[in-house]
Amino acid sequence: MNISIQNVEMTYSNGKQALQGISAPLQSPSLIGLVGPNGAGKSTLMKLLVAGLLPTKGEILLGDSPLISKEKELKENLGYLPQSFGLYDELTVYQFLDYMAALKGIPQSRAAIEKAMAETNLSQYKRTRIRTLSGGQRQRVGIAQAILGNPKLLILDEPTVGLDPEERINFRNLFSKAAQDKIVLLSTHIIEDVQSICNRIIILHCGIILFDGSPQELILAAQGHVGMIDQMPAEKEEGYHITARLNTLKGVCCRIVAEELPPIAQAVDPTLEDAYMYLIAKEEKK
Amino acid sequence: MSFLSYLRVETGRIFRSRIFWLAAVLTLCAPIAGYLFYFPATLNHESSIGLWIANPALAGTFGGTVLFALLTLYELDRVYRKEMASLTDTIVSTLMLSSSRTLSLLLAAAAAVVCAAVLYLPYTLYRTGALWDGGYYLFAYLGLMLPTVWSGILLAAALYQFTRRVELSAVLLTALVLLSMSQYVSDQFLLRWINPLVPWCSDYFGNLRVIQTGLYSRLLWLLLSASLWLLSLPAIRKYGYGLGRSFLKGCRKIYLPFTAFVLIGCGFGMYLCQPFINHSQMEYASFSSHPMSTEPKLTIDEVEITCKPNVMTGTQQGTATYKIFNLEKEDVVETFIMNCGYTIDKVTANGETIPYTDLNNDLNFEKQIEVTIPPGYVTLVMEYSGMPQVWNGLRGSLTGTVFSPEFISLEMCDFYPYHSFIEHGKLELTLPEKLIPISNWVDIEVNLISENTDGTRTWELEPPRGGYFGNLYAAEYIALETETENISAVFYCPKKQQAAMEEVNIQQILADVLEYCSAHYGTPPFAEEGKLRLIEAGIPAMMGGYAVDQTSIMSENTFYEKIYTASAETANSPEIMIHEIVHQWWGLGKNLYDDNTASNGWSSEGLTTYTTYRIIKEKYGEEYAKEHCVDVWQSQADYLKNNFYFRYPEYLDRLPEQYAARVRGSVDSIMMYSVVPLKILKAEKLVGGEEKMDEILKGLFTNQNLNPITYADFLDACGLTEEALELD
Numbered sequence A: 001m002n003i004s005i006q007n008v009e010m011t012y013s014n015g016k017q018a019l020q021g022i023s024a025p026l027q028s029p030s031l032i033g034l035v036g037p038n039g040a041g042k043s044t045l046m047k048l049l050v051a052g053l054l055p056t057k058g059e060i061l062l063g064d065s066p067l068i069s070k071e072k073e074l075k076e077n078l079g080y081l082p083q084s085f086g087l088y089d090e091l092t093v094y095q096f097l098d099y100m101a102a103l104k105g106i107p108q109s110r111a112a113i114e115k116a117m118a119e120t121n122l123s124q125y126k127r128t129r130i131r132t133l134s135g136g137q138r139q140r141v142g143i144a145q146a147i148l149g150n151p152k153l154l155i156l157d158e159p160t161v162g163l164d165p166e167e168r169i170n171f172r173n174l175f176s177k178a179a180q181d182k183i184v185l186l187s188t189h190i191i192e193d194v195q196s197i198c199n200r201i202i203i204l205h206c207g208i209i210l211f212d213g214s215p216q217e218l219i220l221a222a223q224g225h226v227g228m229i230d231q232m233p234a235e236k237e238e239g240y241h242i243t244a245r246l247n248t249l250k251g252v253c254c255r256i257v258a259e260e261l262p263p264i265a266q267a268v269d270p271t272l273e274d275a276y277m278y279l280i281a282k283e284e285k286k
Numbered sequence B: 001m002s003f004l005s006y007l008r009v010e011t012g013r014i015f016r017s018r019i020f021w022l023a024a025v026l027t028l029c030a031p032i033a034g035y036l037f038y039f040p041a042t043l044n045h046e047s048s049i050g051l052w053i054a055n056p057a058l059a060g061t062f063g064g065t066v067l068f069a070l071l072t073l074y075e076l077d078r079v080y081r082k083e084m085a086s087l088t089d090t091i092v093s094t095l096m097l098s099s100s101r102t103l104s105l106l107l108a109a110a111a112a113v114v115c116a117a118v119l120y121l122p123y124t125l126y127r128t129g130a131l132w133d134g135g136y137y138l139f140a141y142l143g144l145m146l147p148t149v150w151s152g153i154l155l156a157a158a159l160y161q162f163t164r165r166v167e168l169s170a171v172l173l174t175a176l177v178l179l180s181m182s183q184y185v186s187d188q189f190l191l192r193w194i195n196p197l198v199p200w201c202s203d204y205f206g207n208l209r210v211i212q213t214g215l216y217s218r219l220l221w222l223l224l225s226a227s228l229w230l231l232s233l234p235a236i237r238k239y240g241y242g243l244g245r246s247f248l249k250g251c252r253k254i255y256l257p258f259t260a261f262v263l264i265g266c267g268f269g270m271y272l273c274q275p276f277i278n279h280s281q282m283e284y285a286s287f288s289s290h291p292m293s294t295e296p297k298l299t300i301d302e303v304e305i306t307c308k309p310n311v312m313t314g315t316q317q318g319t320a321t322y323k324i325f326n327l328e329k330e331d332v333v334e335t336f337i338m339n340c341g342y343t344i345d346k347v348t349a350n351g352e353t354i355p356y357t358d359l360n361n362d363l364n365f366e367k368q369i370e371v372t373i374p375p376g377y378v379t380l381v382m383e384y385s386g387m388p389q390v391w392n393g394l395r396g397s398l399t400g401t402v403f404s405p406e407f408i409s410l411e412m413c414d415f416y417p418y419h420s421f422i423e424h425g426k427l428e429l430t431l432p433e434k435l436i437p438i439s440n441w442v443d444i445e446v447n448l449i450s451e452n453t454d455g456t457r458t459w460e461l462e463p464p465r466g467g468y469f470g471n472l473y474a475a476e477y478i479a480l481e482t483e484t485e486n487i488s489a490v491f492y493c494p495k496k497q498q499a500a501m502e503e504v505n506i507q508q509i510l511a512d513v514l515e516y517c518s519a520h521y522g523t524p525p526f527a528e529e530g531k532l533r534l535i536e537a538g539i540p541a542m543m544g545g546y547a548v549d550q551t552s553i554m555s556e557n558t559f560y561e562k563i564y565t566a567s568a569e570t571a572n573s574p575e576i577m578i579h580e581i582v583h584q585w586w587g588l589g590k591n592l593y594d595d596n597t598a599s600n601g602w603s604s605e606g607l608t609t610y611t612t613y614r615i616i617k618e619k620y621g622e623e624y625a626k627e628h629c630v631d632v633w634q635s636q637a638d639y640l641k642n643n644f645y646f647r648y649p650e651y652l653d654r655l656p657e658q659y660a661a662r663v664r665g666s667v668d669s670i671m672m673y674s675v676v677p678l679k680i681l682k683a684e685k686l687v688g689g690e691e692k693m694d695e696i697l698k699g700l701f702t703n704q705n706l707n708p709i710t711y712a713d714f715l716d717a718c719g720l721t722e723e724a725l726e727l728d
């Protein structure tokens, strides 16, 4: 599967410009993390990719043809988890997945449903009415319907919201496994989610792509811009961002990113999160 | 294939929804309203079929349609409100999913309606007993209720898909319901949506016309709602667009708007070409459309007619053969009149096809056909066929000429293309064997001439008056005889009704009325000649009654058994039946008429109504008579006094024709049936009581003067002035 985003702009009818001139090729297999603060345009980009919206300008190609002309092919190969969604409360988990399997036209749906339930740890809730599920369980049902039938394109908008840390790790593994033969596009505002599994990160900020590359490249870009300082600065200093406060034996220290590290700071190796913060901070300064 | 699997899971989902079960259970309860307070089918005639089948089914129709329309709005809206659509719309076509969702609602509604029909079956069987009519039951639930509920679902879905707003859709649906129930459309069977027009139900004479118009109107509404729904499919929002852009994009599936417009076209065609009601003006034209030429250009010696009604379809096919002598040396254009529903299939003169013109100029019950007749002796053959139409003025009651398996009613222009010059006529009528024809004219004999092998019998009518065949009624009649000291009477009623009639001793009631009138006023003109005939005509032909020589014809509702069995407090009044028998004295024995009848209301109806009241008073007591006669007259007279158009008739002309006709008609009938009886009642008090009044009336009745009794004659006989009888 091969998707190409070409100079896509998206302005909503209320005038809000969500995306400005986005371009990116997506090829399988890959696991792409789409990262950015809230309101950066992640959900909009995902809706464009699932043909829930049409771009104001530019185009998205599926293979060589415009996505819109291949909607049927797209729908047949798509697993999508939107950021917010509803489930039919009156159905049991199995009935709901059976409903979705029928919509997706999955042959041998029973086996596919059992597999999806097993992978999302829902097998024990098979006959439970959705009405009685917790928030995290509902989110898992949402993921289960997305991976149902092993689609070639998996688009997941903030999939791990509402899940406890242990479940998050499970799902990271699941997505990473799934990405072996398909495109998995995963949006999050928590860099930690994508750190260990993505082979590619796209950082969106205010509707433009700030970065598109491997995690290593992102870290490399922040090399020399991350440091530690021993104590809290007395007053707010211009020119750097605190990314973390750590309790150490010596007391509280701060991890900072800056274009130019202050002399009191001791340079350290950036983490992915540092790199991300550095990039965003740099952009916001502009 | 995929659509079927969508349908499977959508239907499965609907059946698991609590809201669906709520709607379904309430729909199952809705017919109960038809037992308790919703009585649209028995306003004119409390028949068993009306009470126990039509009313509950119509209540179910109303309730089920409202409930399923609301369920549809809820179901369609919830996928957006609760964001299920954000999951489903990306993996399937919204068009397919919405279609299967609506279709699954239609299936669910069908299940609910079938359950209702099954649920109420035992009780209905128990209540209707021998009058049970399985075909009508199926019609009521599957022919009226189901399509109406379906159209409600389609309309609700269409409105929602257009507006994407529940409350706006609900408001529009409510407006449609109110319009459908308003008086503007109350007499138009095609325009009534949620409350199909069922003006009567017949226990004994069949319901073919109500069934036909009911099914026709349901088909129309299904077509219209389906076309609106199809048109709304492109409007389903896509790509985050609003109505306009979604619709334009959706219309690229050109077959959707195309099919929708084809269906709308069919609907319009059905509306314009409905075969049941003619296009006459609504006010009865007192002049006939048949021109009476003073210098005849031809003579018609004879007409021979063969009529073959098809009782299953309600149509007839006939051939009329006229022996004509054209006195002129050239072609003469002659006008025949016939029922507006018939068409001429072929006209030949001496074996050669000749042209004719169907003027389609409906007036009252008939239209004109112009035929060009060659000079000399001509054998003219007209072949005609079609379904007789109801006069537009009676479109609200759907009564008139009818061919049905249980009952046939035919009037002058419904037999054949009529012409008033005909010297002699003969008619052969082939009917199903159980139907026995009776003419309203005692001197028109109806003779059986052959029993056919196909289960029909052929009857022959030879009237003494040219080509005029009067009115003919055919049903499974039996004759019940009544003898009193002076008069004998025979009552023709349907065989099915015999037991009920004998149980209430109908013969005794008839005898009482006949004796009362003979004793108070004298023997009626028919007494010397023979029997008085009473014919029960089916409500499909008419409501009420009329009288001609020696014969009183009354419609089925007049004879409704409850009238006679119920106690005085609760009964419907038997007054129509008594009224029509009394007409053998007032009206036929002595005619009452006046040059001023149009303004003072003086006619045979006044005295007939008064006499009816006296008989009712004697039989059922003073209190009953006051409640059912005097109080009714008084309230009608009060209504008239307060009626704007009665006080200011000049404004009447400013009303649209059909309303003016209705107002005028009701003013006339209130004058005749309520104001004049009140005046006679006042006269009764002024002359010194009932006995005095009876003497005066006897004097008027036995007076040898053949002129109609005028209001002045009556006042003279009472010794009163016009002013003395003015009402307060």
Ligand SMILES: [Zn+2]
Binding pocket: B579, B583, B604, B605, B608
């Ligand atoms: Zn009368």
